Amino acid sequence: MALQTERYEDTQLYKIRHSAAHVMAQAVMEMFPDGKVTIGPPVENGFYYDFDLPRNLTPEDLELLEKRMRQIVQGKHQFTKRVVSAEEARQIFADQPYKLELIEGLEKGGLDEYGNPLKEKPDISIYQQDTFMDLCRGPHVESTKEIKQDAFKLMTIAGAYWRGDEKNKMLQRIYGTAWESKDQLKDYLHQLEEAKKRDHRKLGRELEIFIFDDEVGPGLPLWLPNGGVMIEELEKLAKEMEEAAGYSRVRTPNITKEDLFIRSGHLPYYAESMYPPMELEGVKYYIKPMNCPMHHKIFGSKGRSYRDLPVRLAEYGTCYRYEKSGELFGLMRVRSMQMNDAHIYCSEEQFEQEFMGVIDLYHKYFEIFGIDKYVMRFSLHSKQGLGKKYVDNERLWIKTEDMVRRAMTNGNIPFVEADDEAAFYGPKIDVQIWSAIGKEFSLATNQVDFAVPERFDLKFTNKEGHDEIPLCIHRAPLSTHERMVGFLIEHYAGNFPVWLSPEQVRVISITDAQNEYAESIAKQLRENGIRAHADLSSQRMNAKIRSAQLMKVPYMLVVGDNEMQSAQVSLRVRDGSQQNNIPLEDFTARAKDKIARRASEL
């Protein structure tokens, strides 16, 4: 059965949200007759509208605006469309400078309301409901009555730059959400509440995985023992997989002389994101924001033959990037990070196989973690960025982009193309994921570098005995520890599979009389490589179970007189299921099996 999925732009919901934005603009303009309107499109889950207003909006304003919007929609006003000439549009919006700018863009036939180029010159249309008229291409609902007065809500006030450019004036943006019915709105608000519960910043503290400390500094996480365990497990996994895939492990220092980043070409592109240099005896040293240049040095440290290729150098490298303060976000965007980094040096003929080998590695990891909600984004250069954001060699850009596109197509891997998102040295495939609260991040990355090897004078001797410059693939399938753990906390909502759980077993004695027995069980488990400890506190058993449940420990072993007499244990699994009076060896075998297989089931 082939269900045709309707484009969002064609749905009733889209029209409702777009129309709700206009109704909101009407309410805002009634409150601020001198205010300036800009644009107000539907977005995922709702809509926004940007205004330039004489004063800042307050939460109280939002309430008033929402109330007024309910009155307006109940007025059952028709939305009427009219196509006008540019001249007429200019007269209508004579006191609306942002609209005049938009009209000019439309008239010149270049730009849509977001400043993006349009293929053909559009009609200039205006929509009106009640007293409010807006420059708009639509579409809208027929009447405001289609916007149910109990199915929308104004959510938040935010700042946003005019046309998304930080050099422009900052406007005030109001976000709202709108649905077809009250129940849909209720469901959505409920979903938001649920999402907050799995926010890694909240769970990270509750499960004692990481903290931030004001005196240490923003974006510099301190990993608590539980986080330390998770990191160790991830590194173990990476090392196993990379060893099997033919990688060699290297280690490189955290600081280097400025010269290295001048040679790599990073400084002109990257200086703003780097911690400032330290200068000693007239030499500048930088903390490394990436490992690549050092791996290049290792590749270049001896003569290489085509027989040695591909050379795959891996390192969980610690890097520091000075992200701007407003960009920090829990573990997902930090200033210190440990990257699942590796660089693959290969010939052009080997490229496709190596590139797809990395994609294959992604898939293996995703299977282990059960990750299925992601998009592979193929990031391309842009012509206008050549020589600025991107290495100025259009021929090689197009060539390597074709190589990647061909590899992905041959491998049957679905992807979306994104212009103007590449690294400065080449195109890349990023794996895009979403945090619990809906922010988008690149988790893993797989990048082609056709530029930097040459700058480092990297070469190998080919079959004909001539020097050839290798291609370099930069890849980080497990992202950074920071982003990966942040993601996994949300992905599992803290309910980690056994192998990844900081504490795998908690042994719970029912009374003090079993404390010694409980401790001996925990010890035996630890001797079997299972992370276990006994809760010998004076709490009641129920309370001990509760605290183990709250810490999301996968296995609880309850031991009372019964179990002690028969030398057995009673198992309570995190999901609430129980198996009473089983031999310890049976449980140990089960746990060891799940851990060894990195099983997702408990």
Add this chain to the structure above:
RNA sequence: GCCGACGUAGCUCAAUUGGCAGAGCACCCGCCUUGUAAGCGGGAGGUUACGAGUUCAAUUCUCGUCGUCGGCUCCA
């Protein structure tokens, strides 16, 4: 970095118009010895983020700094 909101005990939150800072959980000490998500009692814990200012008096009002959150911009 920009716009806005916020910052009270380890955590989650209180504190009427400026008038001696409070609770639950966690922690410590007792008692209880218990069968699958919180037993009872007691104790300790705060220069109200930091620094100035206004005031007889500031958690409360003003300014600055730092940090967090929601966005924008930017990104692994």
